[in-house]
Amino acid sequence: MTASLSRIGAIISADFRIRFRRVSTVIVFLFLSAFAYVWIPAPSTGRTLIQINGQRAIYNSGAIGLGTASLGMIFVGLFGYYVISNAIRRDVVTRCGVIAASTPMRSGEYLFGKFLGNLVFLATFVCGFMLSSMVMLAVRGEARLELFIFIEQYLLLVPPAIVFVSAVAVLFESIPWLAGKFGDVIYFFFWCTAIGLVVANETTHGRMNWARYFDFTGFGFMIGQLQHTLHTESVSIGASSFDPTKPAIIFQGLSLTPEWILPRGISLLTPLLLLPVAGLFFHRFDPVRTGRISGKGRRNWIGKIQNLFKPLTRRAVSLLALPGRGGSFIGAIWTDAALTFTLFPFVFVAFVGITVGSSIAPLAGVLPIVFAVLALIVSDVATRDARAGTTASIRSISRLRENYVWWKLGSTCLLSLLLCAVPLIRTIPHGPLALAALIGGIVFVAATATALGVTTANPKTFIVGFLTFWYVVVNDKGANPMLDFAGFYGRFTVSSIALYGIVSVAAIVIAQLLYRTRLART
Amino acid sequence: MLTIEKVSKRFRAGNYGVRDLSLEVRSGVIGLLGPNGAGKTTLMQMIATITRPTSGRILFHGEDVVKRPNKLRRKLGYLPQDFGVYDNLTATEFLTYFAALKGVRSKQRVMEMLESVNLHGVANRTVGGFSGGMKQRLGIAQALINDPELVIVDEPTAGLDPEERVRFRNVLSEIGFGKLVILSTHIVSDVESIATEIAVMKNGALLTMAPPEALLRTCEGHVWQSVVSSEQFDQLRTTLKISSAVRKPDGVHIRFVGPSPEIAATAAEPELEDAFLYLMNFADAGSPPMPA
Numbered sequence: 001m002t003a004s005l006s007r008i009g010a011i012i013s014a015d016f017r018i019r020f021r022r023v024s025t026v027i028v029f030l031f032l033s034a035f036a037y038v039w040i041p042a043p044s045t046g047r048t049l050i051q052i053n054g055q056r057a058i059y060n061s062g063a064i065g066l067g068t069a070s071l072g073m074i075f076v077g078l079f080g081y082y083v084i085s086n087a088i089r090r091d092v093v094t095r096c097g098v099i100a101a102s103t104p105m106r107s108g109e110y111l112f113g114k115f116l117g118n119l120v121f122l123a124t125f126v127c128g129f130m131l132s133s134m135v136m137l138a139v140r141g142e143a144r145l146e147l148f149i150f151i152e153q154y155l156l157l158v159p160p161a162i163v164f165v166s167a168v169a170v171l172f173e174s175i176p177w178l179a180g181k182f183g184d185v186i187y188f189f190f191w192c193t194a195i196g197l198v199v200a201n202e203t204t205h206g207r208m209n210w211a212r213y214f215d216f217t218g219f220g221f222m223i224g225q226l227q228h229t230l231h232t233e234s235v236s237i238g239a240s241s242f243d244p245t246k247p248a249i250i251f252q253g254l255s256l257t258p259e260w261i262l263p264r265g266i267s268l269l270t271p272l273l274l275l276p277v278a279g280l281f282f283h284r285f286d287p288v289r290t291g292r293i294s295g296k297g298r299r300n301w302i303g304k305i306q307n308l309f310k311p312l313t314r315r316a317v318s319l320l321a322l323p324g325r326g327g328s329f330i331g332a333i334w335t336d337a338a339l340t341f342t343l344f345p346f347v348f349v350a351f352v353g354i355t356v357g358s359s360i361a362p363l364a365g366v367l368p369i370v371f372a373v374l375a376l377i378v379s380d381v382a383t384r385d386a387r388a389g390t391t392a393s394i395r396s397i398s399r400l401r402e403n404y405v406w407w408k409l410g411s412t413c414l415l416s417l418l419l420c421a422v423p424l425i426r427t428i429p430h431g432p433l434a435l436a437a438l439i440g441g442i443v444f445v446a447a448t449a450t451a452l453g454v455t456t457a458n459p460k461t462f463i464v465g466f467l468t469f470w471y472v473v474v475n476d477k478g479a480n481p482m483l484d485f486a487g488f489y490g491r492f493t494v495s496s497i498a499l500y501g502i503v504s505v506a507a508i509v510i511a512q513l514l515y516r517t518r519l520a521r522t
Numbered sequence: 523m524l525t526i527e528k529v530s531k532r533f534r535a536g537n538y539g540v541r542d543l544s545l546e547v548r549s550g551v552i553g554l555l556g557p558n559g560a561g562k563t564t565l566m567q568m569i570a571t572i573t574r575p576t577s578g579r580i581l582f583h584g585e586d587v588v589k590r591p592n593k594l595r596r597k598l599g600y601l602p603q604d605f606g607v608y609d610n611l612t613a614t615e616f617l618t619y620f621a622a623l624k625g626v627r628s629k630q631r632v633m634e635m636l637e638s639v640n641l642h643g644v645a646n647r648t649v650g651g652f653s654g655g656m657k658q659r660l661g662i663a664q665a666l667i668n669d670p671e672l673v674i675v676d677e678p679t680a681g682l683d684p685e686e687r688v689r690f691r692n693v694l695s696e697i698g699f700g701k702l703v704i705l706s707t708h709i710v711s712d713v714e715s716i717a718t719e720i721a722v723m724k725n726g727a728l729l730t731m732a733p734p735e736a737l738l739r740t741c742e743g744h745v746w747q748s749v750v751s752s753e754q755f756d757q758l759r760t761t762l763k764i765s766s767a768v769r770k771p772d773g774v775h776i777r778f779v780g781p782s783p784e785i786a787a788t789a790a791e792p793e794l795e796d797a798f799l800y801l802m803n804f805a806d807a808g809s810p811p812m813p814a
Binding site: 007009013018093095098099103285287288 | 533534567570571572573574592595596598600601602603604605606607608610611615618619620622623624625627648664665668
C-alpha cells in the first residue's frame with residue numbers, strides 16, 4: 001500500500017514539475033489572467049461583468065468571483081483538455097513509459113497517478129488564476145474582498161470540470177485511436193453537446209432533469225442558480241452592455257441550494273468511473289499496441305486517410321513547390337509553406353473547403369470558421385522542426401539560422417494568405433479599411449502562432465490561447481470593436497487595426513529576441 | 523537463471539519479429555548481436571515484459587514472466603533503445619522518479635547512482651541540456667537503481683562518441699559482476715571486450731550463442747587478407763565480404779571472409795568482426811544454434 005502511494009505520488013510530482021517548468025504553461029497562465037482583465041470591463045465603458053435585466057451587478061466578491069470562476073470553468077472544461085492531454089503520450093514519445101512498464105508499478109497505479117497529476121495541475125492552475133483574479137477586486141472592485149464568497153464561487157463551479165477533464169484525458173490517451181487529433185476533435189463536440197444538454201434542461205425548466213447529474217461543465221448549475229436567485233432569465237456574464245440609467249444591484253454570488261447538492265456531488269464523482277474503463281484499454285506501452293514497433297511504423301487511421309488524399313494533392317503540391325526552387329530566402333519561405341501541404345494533405349482539402357465555402361456563403365458567417373481552421377493549421381509551422389528534431393539541420397543553413405523567426409513568419413503568413421485568398425478577394429468591395437482589418441487579422445494569427453511556436457515549441461500553446469480569444473470574440477459578436485480583430489462583424493476601427501498590428505510586431509520582436517538569446521547560448 | 527523456450531512474436535501484419543527462439547543464460551554480460559531488423563529489440567522487449575510473446579515461454583528463476591511479470595520486474599533494470607528524458611526535470615528528480623516507481627525510497631541510493639555514473643556534479647541541472655552520453659549514463663543509472671539481478675540494455679551506444687562509448691562499456695562491465703546483463707547492439711566492438719557470451723541473431727532467429735572464443739573458432743580458416751590496388755578494391759567490394767580495408771602506400775590492405783579466398787590471399791587470424799560477418803553471410807538463418 002505504501003509502495004503504491006509512493007509510486008502514485010512520484011507520478012504526480014514528476015508531472016507537476018514537468019508542466020509548471022514549461023514556458024507554455026506560464027504563457028497560458030498570463031494569457032488567461034490578462035483575459036480576466038478584458039472579461040471584467042470598467043463600468044465607465046458602458047460594459048460590465050454581470051448584467052441582470054439591463055442592470056449591472058456591482059463589483060463585489062460574489063460578482064467578480066462568479067465572473068472569473070465562469071471563465072476558469074470554460075478554460076478548464078474546454079481548453080484544459082488540450083493542455084493536459086499529453087501526459088501518457090509524452091511517456092510514449094520519450095520511451096520513459098517503457099521503462100515505467102518494466103517496473104513493478106501496476107497499470108492502475110499509473111493511470112490513477114496520471115489522473116491525479118492532471119487534477120493537481122488544473123487545480124493549481126485554477127487556484128493561481130483565482131488569486132490573480134482577486135487582484136481584479138483591487139483594480140475594479142467596489143466592495144472589499146470577502147474571501148469565503150469569492151472562493152465559494154470557484155468551489156461550486158470548477159471542481160466537477162477539473163475531475164471530468166482529468167479523467168477524460170486519461171481515458172482518451174489510453175485508447176490509441178482517441179489519443180491523437182481525432183480525440184481532440186471528438187472532445188470538442190462532446191463538450192459542446194454536454195453544454196447543450198444542461199443548458200437546454202435549465203432553459204426548459206427541468207424537462208430533462210437527469211442532465212443535472214451529468215453537468216460536468218457547470219453551466220447547468222450556473223444558469224439554474226442564477227435564474228433561481230435573480231428570478232429572471234435575462235442575465236449575461238462577461239463584458240456585456242448595461243443600461244446606465246438603471247441602478248446597480250448587489251449580487252452575492254451563487255450558493256449551493258439543497259436540490260443541487262446531489263447533482264453536483266454526482267457530477268463530481270461520476271467521471272471517476274472512466275478510470276476503470278481506461279484501464280481496460282491501456283496499452284502499458286506495449287509497442288505493438290502503441291504503434292511503435294521498431295522499424296515498422298504503423299500508421300493510425302487518420303494517417304491512412306491522409307495517405308488516401310496524397311495522390312490527389314501531390315500534383316497541386318508539386319506545382320506549389322515550383323517557386324521555392326532557386327535557393328533564395330523567399331524561396332525558402334515558399335518551400336516551407338508548401339511543406340505544410342505535403343505533410344498534411346488534409347490542409348489541401350481545407351483549402352478547397354475554405355475556397356468553396358467562402359465563395360458561396362455570407363462572409364460574416366464563414367470568417368470565424370475560417371480563422372478557427374487557420375489557427376489549427378498554422379500552429380504546426382513554427383513548432384514542427386523542434387518536434388521532428390530537424391532544428392540542428394536547419395541551423396546549419398546560414399540564412400535560416402539567423403532569420404529563423406522571420407522565415408517561419410513568412411511561411412505562416414504565406415500559408416494563411418493562400419488559405420484566405422477568396423475571403424480577401426470578397427472583402428475588397430467593402431473598402432480598404434475592411435481589407436486592412438482582414439489582412440491585419442491574418443497577420444495577427446500568423447505572428448502570434450509563430451511567436452508562441454518558436455518560444456514554446458508546443459502547438460497547443462497557440463491553439464489554446466487563440467481559441468480562448470476566438471471564443472470570446474465570437475460570443476462578443478462585435479459588441480466591443482476592439483475585439484473585432486479581423487473584421488468578422490464589421491465593427492473594426494482604425495484603433496483596433498493598429499492595436500493588433502502593434503501586438504503582432506511586439507510578439508515577433510519578443511520571439512526574435514528570445515530566439516537570438518537561445519542561439520547565442522548554444 | 524533466464525530460460526527462453528521456443529519464443530515467437532508474430533505481428534498483426536503476419537511477419538515475425540522473433541521466431542522459435544530458445545536460449546538459456548545464467549550470469550555475466552551477454553552480447554546480443556545482429557543487424558538492424560534482426561529481432562533483438564523485440565526479444566528484449568519480451569524479456570522485459572513490455573510485450574507478450576505470441577508463443578513460447580520465458581522463465582526467470584523458473585517463474586514464467588508472462589504469467590507473473592511482477593516477479594521479474596522487481597529484479598529488472600531496463601534501458602530501452604532511443605531512450606528519452608523529461609527535459610524539465612533535474613537529474614536527481616528524474617532518478618528519484620524512477621526509484622519511486624521501482625519501490626526504492628532511499629535518497630542516498632539516488633545520489634550513489636549519480637556518483638557511479640559520474641553525474642553527481644550535474645545532479646541539479648535539468649536533463650534537457652545533457653549530451654547524448656550523459657543521458658545514456660542517466661539511463662543506466664535508472665536501470666541499476668533497484669540493484670537488479672537482470673539488466674537489459676538495448677543499443678545503448680547508438681549515437682555516442684568514441685570516448686563515451688568506451689566509458690559506457692566500462693560501466694557495463696563493472697556492473698556485470700554477479701548479475702545477468704543482456705546488451706544488444708549491431709556494433710561488434712561494443713561487446714567484444716566485455717561479453718562473456720555472444721548471441722547472434724538474424725531474421726528473428728538465433729544463429730548461434732557461444733563465448734567469444736568459440737565464436738572466433740567458427741570462422742577459423744575462413745578469414746583472408748590481401749593487398750589489392752584501388753581499382754581492384756572497387757570491384758572486389760561488391761563480390762567479397764570485406765570486414766576491414768585500410769589504404770596504405772602499397773595498396774589497400776583488405777580482410778574478408780568466405781569459405782575460399784577466390785583471389786590471391788593468405789589466411790588470417792579471425793577477429794570477432796570477421797566471425798560476425800561470416801555468420802551473417804554464410805550461416806543459415808533459422809538453423810539450429812551452432813555448438814559452443
